[in-house]
Amino acid sequence: MAVVPVLPTPRTQLPLWVPLVTQHDFNEDSYTAVSAEGVHVTFADGGQRICAKSGLWNTNLGYGNRQIAESIAKELNAASYLPLFRTSHRKAIEASRALLSLPAHDFQRVVFSTSGGAANDAVMKLARHYFVLNGQPERKLIVGLSGSYHGLTYGSQALSGDDLGQAVYGVDQRSIRHIRFDDDGAELARLMQREGHRIAAVIMEPVLGSGAESVPAAFIEEVIKHRDHHGFLIIADEVATGFGRVNGWFASDEWAQQPDVIVTSKGLTNGTSACAALLIAQRVTQLFDQTESVFVHGETQAGTPATCAAILSTIAEMKRLDHNVLTKQVASGLNKLIEELQGTPGVGNSSGRGCMRGLKLLSKNGVPLGSNGVLAVVRSIHQAGAIVQPGPGGIQLLPALIYTDENFEELRTAIETGLATAECDGVFE
Numbered sequence: 001m002a003v004v005p006v007l008p009t010p011r012t013q014l015p016l017w018v019p020l021v022t023q024h025d026f027n028e029d030s031y032t033a034v035s036a037e038g039v040h041v042t043f044a045d046g047g048q049r050i051c052a053k054s055g056l057w058n059t060n061l062g063y064g065n066r067q068i069a070e071s072i073a074k075e076l077n078a079a080s081y082l083p084l085f086r087t088s089h090r091k092a093i094e095a096s097r098a099l100l101s102l103p104a105h106d107f108q109r110v111v112f113s114t115s116g117g118a119a120n121d122a123v124m125k126l127a128r129h130y131f132v133l134n135g136q137p138e139r140k141l142i143v144g145l146s147g148s149y150h151g152l153t154y155g156s157q158a159l160s161g162d163d164l165g166q167a168v169y170g171v172d173q174r175s176i177r178h179i180r181f182d183d184d185g186a187e188l189a190r191l192m193q194r195e196g197h198r199i200a201a202v203i204m205e206p207v208l209g210s211g212a213e214s215v216p217a218a219f220i221e222e223v224i225k226h227r228d229h230h231g232f233l234i235i236a237d238e239v240a241t242g243f244g245r246v247n248g249w250f251a252s253d254e255w256a257q258q259p260d261v262i263v264t265s266k267g268l269t270n271g272t273s274a275c276a277a278l279l280i281a282q283r284v285t286q287l288f289d290q291t292e293s294v295f296v297h298g299e300t301q302a303g304t305p306a307t308c309a310a311i312l313s314t315i316a317e318m319k320r321l322d323h324n325v326l327t328k329q330v331a332s333g334l335n336k337l338i339e340e341l342q343g344t345p346g347v348g349n350s351s352g353r354g355c356m357r358g359l360k361l362l363s364k365n366g367v368p369l370g371s372n373g374v375l376a377v378v379r380s381i382h383q384a385g386a387i388v389q390p391g392p393g394g395i396q397l398l399p400a401l402i403y404t405d406e407n408f409e410e411l412r413t414a415i416e417t418g419l420a421t422a423e424c425d426g427v428f429e
Contacts, residue, residue, distance in 0.1 A: 030382065036063035039400050039407055041387060049382065050410050053389040053398045057209070057240045057356075058271025061317055062400045068270050071313035072306045079305040084112060085298050091308035098315050099277060102249040105258030108285045111278040111295070112303030116239035116265040117151020119276035120203070122297045123261055124155055127201035127233045130284055133291050139200040139232065143177045143191065147392070149210040150203065150237055159203060162210050162392075181215050185222035196230040201260075203235040206251035211392045212352030217254075224257050233260040233284070239276065243267030243314070244323040244401055246354035260284055269310035270317075274301055277311075326401040330355045333408045334397060340412060344419050346377075346428045348394070355401065360394040363428050368393035376427045381418030386411050 018026050029045040039062050042048045054060055061068070075091060082089040096110040111126075113119035124142050131139035144150065148161040157164055158171045161178045177195070179187045181204075192199075202223055207214050227234050236252040236259040243249065245267060252259050260283055265276035288295060301307075331354050338350045338359060348360035348368070361369040361377055369377070374390045381388050381395070389396040399407070422428065 038062045038064065039403060047385065049385050049387050050407060050414065051387045051400070052411050053387060053396065054267075054400050055271050056266070056389075057245065057398050058266045060243055060245060060267040060323075060401050061270050061314070061321070062402045065270055065317060067317050068272055068310055068313045071309045072272060075305045075309035082305050083300065084303045089305055089308075091305040091312070092303045095303070095308035095311040098312055099264075099279060102315070103258075103262060103279065104248070104250075104253035105255075106282070107258075107262065107279040108282045109280045111280065111297065112299075112307075113265075113276040113278065114274045114299045114302050115151065115153070116237075116263065116276050117153035117156040118299060119239070119263045119265060119278055120150040120159055120237065121153050121155035123203070123235050123263055123278055124159065124201070125297055126261070126278070126280070126284065126295060127235070129293070129295060130233065130287060131200050133287050133293055138198055140175045141177055141195060141199045142175060143179060143199055143202040145204055145208065145215065146178045146180050147210060147213060148178075148203075148205055148208055148237075150205075150239075181219045185219055188219070188222055188226065192226045192230060196226065196232075199230060199232040201233040201235050202227070203237055205237045205239075206241045207246055207352055207354075207356050209240040211394070212356050212358035212396050212398075214351065214353050220255060224255070235259060235261045235263060237263045239263055239265040241354075241356065244318060244327045245356050245398070247327060248324065251354075268314065269307060270314045272310045272314075273304075273307040275303075275307045275311065321402075323401060327355055330399055330401050330403050333403060333405065334399070337397070337408050337412055341415060341419075344416060345423060346419055352396075355398060357397045358391050358394050359397065361428075369428070373427050376425070377418065377422045380422040380425070380427075381415055384414040384417035384421065386414035386418070388415070 014028060030043060032044040033041050034044055035042045039051055040048050041051050084092060099110050100107050111122060113122055128140055142159060144159045144161050146161045150156040150159045154171060157166060158173045158176050166173060177191060179191055204215055223234060238250050238252060241251040242264040250262055252262060258281060260281045262279040268277060269275045334355060334357050338357060341347050341359065346361055348362045351358040361374060363369055374394065378388055378390045378395060
């Protein structure tokens with residue numbers, strides 16, 4: 001007979017299963033938000049906390065942007081819902097044209113999705129289908145980077161290079177490979193020599209969403225060289241890095257050659273809609289057109305009129321506010337903040353670039369804090385008045401592009417207070 005373990009009784013009886021935490025110790029009052037405006041979130045405990053992670057990399061223009069909200073409301077009144085299965089609608093066409101006008105490189109067509117994870121599922125399907133049409137059905141392998149994060153849907157969880165319980169959930173990774181990006185391309189070269197003829201796509205985040213680790217430009221150049229030789233597709237996963245988070249509209253704008261697909265989400269609608277998009281280059285669209293092939297992918301809530309209105313108004317707001325200037329100003333503020341914090345006990349080196357930064361946390365013997373220690377520090381900072389994101393061995397800072405000097409000062413005070421509390425609690429021992 002199987003033994004059923006006796007589990008602790010939950011302290012709170014929430015009807016909501018809160019993601020990514022154990023339920024028995026969830027602090028309902030401190031972590032239940034009731035409103036958000038600008039760069040602050042108000043919680044049920046009455047505390048107003050400054051947000052340093054833009055929701056989840058989403059609200060690049062802050063919470064409650066009136067222009068975006070009004071454009072969504074207007075479109076909901078005009079057309080509460082319209083699908084994109086074997087049909088189109090006016091706002092989807094307008095949003096597609098607007099998106100294709102943004103990158104420095106040339107893209108031809110847009111596929112709408114509902115999340116970064118779902119969009120990564122779609123792009124893996126697209127790459128494999130492309131090579132079937134190209135007469136190379138053996139190209140099924142998808143290559144991701146070690147430590148990467150692409151989502152938690154079945155396909156994107158397989159692609160993610162972090163340990164996210166893939167074995168627990170029976171996630172199929174047989175056609176997935178992961179390679180390091182910090183070894184001057186040595187592992188990449190070995191993989192290409194061994195399996196280059198079987199690779200459909202290499203998918204890269206310009207800055208890893210987990211840990212905010214920048215992928216070196218030299219590594220990206222090596223991937224491009226291997227594409228020229230082996231012919232696979234390059235996918236830029238810009239779910240996190242797009243829309244001013246790193247630079248320009250997309251971090252891949254600065255690549256010497258364009259990716260074959262850009263995946264974008266999060267800042268795409270300033271977090272107002274369940275939305276993602278694939279920006280697809282002519283190399284891919286042309287083959288589907290020539291063979292009159294149907295890409296079998298669709299999502300019920302993808303590219304609704306309200307979502308497309310959010311995209312259009314987000315783009316308009318970023319242009320109105322001059323997001324390039326905002327990105328530079330906030331990146332400068334982050335640099336200053338990190339320099340000030342690095343004199344604090346327990347704080348180590350930083351990573352990332354632009355407005356997407358990581359800050360390592362070290363125990364007193366110089367070893368990076370484990371996940372429990374990092375979460376304890378994040379909780380202490382939360383109680384001190386700021387919301388930061390946990391990452392591997394440290395915290396991540398991704399403030400909105402509308403941050404002011406006063407906001408940075410408020411954030412610095414809260415982080416320093418939280419670190420001091422964590423130190424008193426023995427977290428760094």
